[in-house]
Amino acid sequence: MIEVLPPTLVLIAGGVLSALMRGMLRSAVVLLTPLITLYVIWQVPDGVAMTAHYLDFTSEPVEGSPLRRLFASIFAFMAFVGALFAFRHAKWYELAAAHLYAAGAVGVSFAGDLITLFVYWELMAIFSTVVVWCGDRPKVHAAGIRYAAIHLAGGVILMAGIEAIMVHTGSIEILPLALDNVGAWLVLAGVLLNAAAVPISAWLSDAYPRSSPTGSVFLSAFTTKAAVLALILLFPGAGILVPIGLAMIFYGIIYALLENDVRRILAYSIVNQVGFMVCAVGIGTEVAINGAAAHAFAHIIYKALLFMSAGVVIYRTGENLCSNLGGLYRTMPVTAVCGIIGALSISSFPLTSGFTTKSLISEAAQLEGLTVVYFLLAAASAGVFLHAGIKFPWFVFFQKDSGLRPKDAPWNMAAAMIIMSAACILIGVFPEPLYALLPYPVVYEAYTASKVIFYLQLLLFSGLAFFLLLPWMQRTLTITLDVDWLWRRGLARAWEGGTRLVDHAAARLGPIRKRIAESGGSTLARTLSPSGVLGRSWQIGTTALWVAVMLLAYVVIYML
Amino acid sequence: MFSIALALTVLAQLVFPVKGYFGVDGWFGFGALFGFGSCVLMVFGAKLLGLVLKRPDGYYHD
Numbered sequence: 262m263i264e265v266l267p268p269t270l271v272l273i274a275g276g277v278l279s280a281l282m283r284g285m286l287r288s289a290v291v292l293l294t295p296l297i298t299l300y301v302i303w304q305v306p307d308g309v310a311m312t313a314h315y316l317d318f319t320s321e322p323v324e325g326s327p328l329r330r331l332f333a334s335i336f337a338f339m340a341f342v343g344a345l346f347a348f349r350h351a352k353w354y355e356l357a358a359a360h361l362y363a364a365g366a367v368g369v370s371f372a373g374d375l376i377t378l379f380v381y382w383e384l385m386a387i388f389s390t391v392v393v394w395c396g397d398r399p400k401v402h403a404a405g406i407r408y409a410a411i412h413l414a415g416g417v418i419l420m421a422g423i424e425a426i427m428v429h430t431g432s433i434e435i436l437p438l439a440l441d442n443v444g445a446w447l448v449l450a451g452v453l454l455n456a457a458a459v460p461i462s463a464w465l466s467d468a469y470p471r472s473s474p475t476g477s478v479f480l481s482a483f484t485t486k487a488a489v490l491a492l493i494l495l496f497p498g499a500g501i502l503v504p505i506g507l508a509m510i511f512y513g514i515i516y517a518l519l520e521n522d523v524r525r526i527l528a529y530s531i532v533n534q535v536g537f538m539v540c541a542v543g544i545g546t547e548v549a550i551n552g553a554a555a556h557a558f559a560h561i562i563y564k565a566l567l568f569m570s571a572g573v574v575i576y577r578t579g580e581n582l583c584s585n586l587g588g589l590y591r592t593m594p595v596t597a598v599c600g601i602i603g604a605l606s607i608s609s610f611p612l613t614s615g616f617t618t619k620s621l622i623s624e625a626a627q628l629e630g631l632t633v634v635y636f637l638l639a640a641a642s643a644g645v646f647l648h649a650g651i652k653f654p655w656f657v658f659f660q661k662d663s664g665l666r667p668k669d670a671p672w673n674m675a676a677a678m679i680i681m682s683a684a685c686i687l688i689g690v691f692p693e694p695l696y697a698l699l700p701y702p703v704v705y706e707a708y709t710a711s712k713v714i715f716y717l718q719l720l721l722f723s724g725l726a727f728f729l730l731l732p733w734m735q736r737t738l739t740i741t742l743d744v745d746w747l748w749r750r751g752l753a754r755a756w757e758g759g760t761r762l763v764d765h766a767a768a769r770l771g772p773i774r775k776r777i778a779e780s781g782g783s784t785l786a787r788t789l790s791p792s793g794v795l796g797r798s799w800q801i802g803t804t805a806l807w808v809a810v811m812l813l814a815y816v817v818i819y820m821l
Numbered sequence: 822m823f824s825i826a827l828a829l830t831v832l833a834q835l836v837f838p839v840k841g842y843f844g845v846d847g848w849f850g851f852g853a854l855f856g857f858g859s860c861v862l863m864v865f866g867a868k869l870l871g872l873v874l875k876r877p878d879g880y881y882h883d
Contacts, residue, residue, distance in 0.1 A: 400882075511863075518867035519875065627842045635843065640859035647860050710837035717830040718852030725827060726860035733864055740881075742874040749881055 264310040267323050268301040268333060269368035269381065272340065276360030280353060291348050291356050295341035298367065302333045309373055318433050321373025328554055328700040332490045333370035335558045336363055339482040339565060346569050346677035347475035350576065351395070358391035359479040365389075366483040370490060374433040375423040375448075378491065382419060382455070385484055386412035392479055396472040407745070408468035411454070411461070419451025438495050449496060456488035456539060457532045459508045463745035465532060466516070470524035470581070474572035477524055481568045482561045485531060489538045489557050498545025503634060506540025509533065510641045516743070517648035521583050521736040523571045523657060527564070530607065530649040534560050537638070541622040544629055547701040552621030554699055559614035559688055563606035566681035567653065570600030573674050574657055577667035583736040587660035593669045597658040599678035606685040608650030608720060609642055614688035616716065617707045618695070624705060642716070643723040650720070651727045656736065827853070 275294025279287050311323035340363035347356060365388065368381030390412070394405040425444025427433055438445040457465040469480045496502065513533025517526045534556070541553035573596045574589060575581050590597040602613070609615030619642070626635040670678065688695050696703040727734065790796050831850050845851060 514863055515867045515870055518864060519871045521878075632843050636846075636855075639846075639855060640863075643856040643859050644863050647863065709840075710833075711840040714830060714833050714837055715839050715846070715852040718834075718850070719856035721823075721827050721830055722853040722856040723860045724823070726857050726864070728823075730861065730864050733868060737875075738878045739871075739875045740878060741871065742876060742880075 265305050265323060266301055267311060267368075268298050268305065268337070268371065269364045271298045271301050272337070272360050272364035272367055276357045276364060279360065280357040287353065287356075288348050291344045291360070292341065294360060295337045295344060295363070298340070299334060299337040302330055302337055302367070305330060305333075305371065315376060318374070318376065318427075320376055320433070322368075322377045323371045324373030324435075325371065326700070327698060328490070328493065328550075329370050331554055331558060331698050331700075332486065333367045334698075335561050336366040336370060336483060336486075339363070339479075339561050342677050342680055343475075343478050343482070343565065345680070346478055346572070346674050349671065349673050351473060351475040355392060355395040355473060355476055358388045358395070359476070362388035362392055362479060362483055366487045369487045372435065374435060375426065376433055378435065379416070379420055379423055382487075383416050385455075385487065386416055389480060389484055392476045393468045393472050395476050401471040404468045404471045407749070408464055411464040415451050415454035418447050418454070422447025422449075422451055435494050437497055440496070440499055440501070449499070452488050452491045452495065453505065453539075455484050456492065456535055457485055457509070458505050458535075458539060459512050459532075460744045462509065462512060462532045463743035466520075466525050466528040466743070467745060469528045469531075470522050474576040477527075478565050478568045478572060481527070481531060481564045485535045486557045486561055489535060489542070489553060492539065492542045493550055493553055497542060497550060499543060502539050502543025503631075504543075506536045506538070506543055507634070507637055507641075509536030509539060510637075511644070512536075514641065514644040514648050516741055517652070518734070519739075519741045521738065521740075523574065523581050523583060523586065523653065524568065526583075526649065526653055527567050527571060530567075530645065531564060533641070533645060533648075534564065534607065537619060537622055537641070540634070540638070541625060544622075544625050544631065544634070546625055546629060548621060548628060548705070549625035551696075551699040551701050551703055552618070552625050555618040555621055555695060558695060559606070559618040559685070562681050562684045562688070563603045563614060566599060566603035566678060566685065567607065567649070569674065569678050569681065570596050570603060571653070571657070573670040573678070574667070576674075577670075578665050580665070582738070583656035583660075584738065586657050586663055586665070588658070588662035589665060589667065590658040592666045593658070595675050595678065596670050597654070599675075599682045600658065601654045602682040602685055604650045604654050606689070608646035609716065610646075610650070610720060611708070611713050611716060612686065612689045614685045614692075617689055617692035620707060620712065620716075621703075621705060639719060643719050646720045646723045647727055651724055652734070655727075 272294060275290055279290045282290055305323060305325035307325050309321045309324045311321065313320045313322060340360060343359060344356065362385055365381045365385030368384065369378055372378040372381060390405055390409040393408050394401060422444045425442065425447060429442055429444050438448065440446060440449065454461055469477050472480055492502065509532050513529045513536060517529035517533070520526045520529060538553040538556055541549040541556070574586065578586070580586055606613035606615045609619045623635060623638050626638060669675070692707055787793050788795050831853050834849055839852065841848065
C-alpha cells in the first residue's frame with residue numbers, strides 16, 4: 262500500500278543526483294531538494310501511509326503524526342540552510358553525503374516499525390561518517406574510524422534489541438516499550454548511544470570538531486535529535502532518563518568549561534542541550550514531551566547557527582583554539598552578531614527561541630512537583646549561559662586583540678546565518694506557530710513578568726560570575742580525558758600490562774618450574790622404574806591386601 | 822552599565838513580584854543568588870576535575 266511519496270526518497274534521489282551533476286546544476290539540486298522534501302513531508306497524512314512486507318512482518322516505512330512531521334520538517338529545513346551555508350565551499354561528496362545523512366534522519370522520523378528505523382539509523386551512521394571524514398586530514402582519519410566503530414557497535418546493540426523484541430512480542434511496530442525485558446533495554450542502550458548519553462558521550466566531542474567547517478553544521482543537527490525522537494516514540498516517561506539527562510547536562514557544562522577548541526565547546530553543549538530533552542522524555546507528561554519536541558526544534562536552529570558562526574571563523578582564520586582567537590568583531594560584524602544571537606538563544610535569554618522552548622521543560626518538572634529536578638535545570642540554565650552563552654562569543658569575538666583581521670562571511674554563509682538568526686528571534690517573540698505544531702495542545706504563557714525577571718536575574722548574575730572568575734576561565738593548551746581514554750589508551754595499556762605481567766611471571770616461575778620438574782622427575786623415576794614401587798612385581802599376598810583395603814574404602818564411602 | 826542592569830533586574834522584583842513555585846524561589850533576589858552561586862560551584866567543580874583529567878594538547882598523538 263502506497264498513499265504517499267516517502268519524503269526520504271526525495272532526499273536520497275537529490276543526494277545521488279547532486280553527485281552526478283556539476284556546477285550550477287549541482288548547486289540547484291543541492292538547494293532545491295530539501296525544499297521539495299519539505300513540501301512532500303507536509304503531504305504525509307496522520308497514520309500509516311505505506312506498508313510493505315518483509316519476511317513475515319508488515320513493515321510501515323511511512324507513518325505520519327504531528328510529532329513525526331515536526332521533526333522531519335526541521336531536519337529538511339536544516340538540510341536546506343546547511344546546504345546554503347556549504348554549497349560553495351564544501352566538497353561535492355560532502356554535500357551528497359549530507360543529503361543522504363539528512364535522508365536517514367527524515368526516514369527515522371517517519372519510520373512506523375523497528376526494522377525501518379534500523380535501516381535509516383544505519384544510513385545516518387554511514388553517511389555521517391563520510392561527512393566526518395571530509396574534515397582536515399590526517400587527524401580526522403582516526404577520529405572517523407572511532408566514530409564509525411562506536412556507531413556500528415551501537416547499531417549491533419540496537420539490532421539485537423529489535424530482534425529480542427520481535428521474538429518476545431512478535432511485533433515490530435513502534436510503540437512505547439516497557440523496560441521489563443532485555444530487548445527493550447538493548448534498544449534503549451542503542452538509542453541512547455546516538456543521543457550521546459553519558460557515559461558514552463566522547464564520540465561526539467571527538468569527531469564533530471574535526472570535521473570540515475561546513476560538515477559540523479550538518480553533524481550538529483541530525484544524529485542526536487533523531488535519537489531524541491526515537492526516545493519520545495519508544496520510551497516516554499521512562500524514569501531512568503531523568504538522571505541520565507541531568508548527568509548529560511552537567512557533563513556538557515563542566516567539560517565545555519575546561520575546553521579550548523571552539524567547536525569542541527559547542528560539541529559539549531550539544532550533549533548538554535540533548536540532556537534537557539532526554540530529561541524531559543523521562544518526565545514523560547504531555548507538557549514535558551511538548552517541551553522535548555519544541556526544544557529539539559529550536560536547538561537544531563541555534564546550534565547550527567553557532568556551528569556556522571564558528572565555521573566561518575575557522576574557514577577565514579584557520580584557527581580553532583580560543584587561546585589563538587579574539588577581537589574578531591572588528592572585521593566580522595555579521596558573524597559576530599549572528600553568533601551572539603545563537604549564544605543568547607542557547608542560553609534561553611528572553612526574546613530568543615531557547616526561552617520559549619526550554620522553559621516548557623522546567624514547567625513540566627514544576628507541574629510534576631520534581632523540586633530537585635527543577636532547581637538542577639535552573640542551575641543548568643545558568644551554566645549554559647556560562648559555558649556557551651558568554652564563553653563562545655567572548656573568547657572568539659572579544660577578549661583580546663589577536664591581531665587577526667579576517668574578512669566577514671561569504672554571502673551564502675552570511676545568508677544562512679541570517680535565516681537561522683531570524684528563526685531564533687521569531688520563535689522567541691512569536692512562539693505560538695511552533696506551539697501549534699507540537700504533539701499535544703499547549704496551555705502555556707511563556708512571557709510573564711515573574712518568569713522573565715527570574716531568568717534575567719539567573720542569567721545576568723551568571724554573567725557576573727563569568728567575568729569575576731575570568732582569570733580561572735582563561736584557556737590553556739590542554740585536552741580533558743573522557744571515557745574514550747579506555748579504548749584509546751586503556752586497552753593498549755591493559756594489553757602491555759598483561760604481557761609484561763606474563764613475562765614477569767614466566768621469569769619468576771622459570772627456576773621454580775625447573776626445580777619441580779627436576780624433583781618431580783626423580784620422584785617419578787624412582788616410582789616407575791623397573792625397581793620402583795609401581796614398576797617392580799609384587800607378591801600375591803601384598804596385592805590381595807591392597808585390593809581388600811581398596812574395597813573397604815569403597816564400602817565405607819558408599820555407606821557414608 | 823552592566824552593574825546597573827544587574828541592579829535593575831533585582832530591583833524589578835519590587836515592582837513585579839516573582840512567583841515562586843517552591844517557596845524559596847520567590848524570595849527577594851533568589852534568581853540572582855542562585856545563578857551566581859551555581860556558576861561559582863560549576864567553575865570550581867570544573868577546576869577540580871581539570872586537576873585530575875587535564876592533559877597536554879598532544880596527549881593522544883605523541
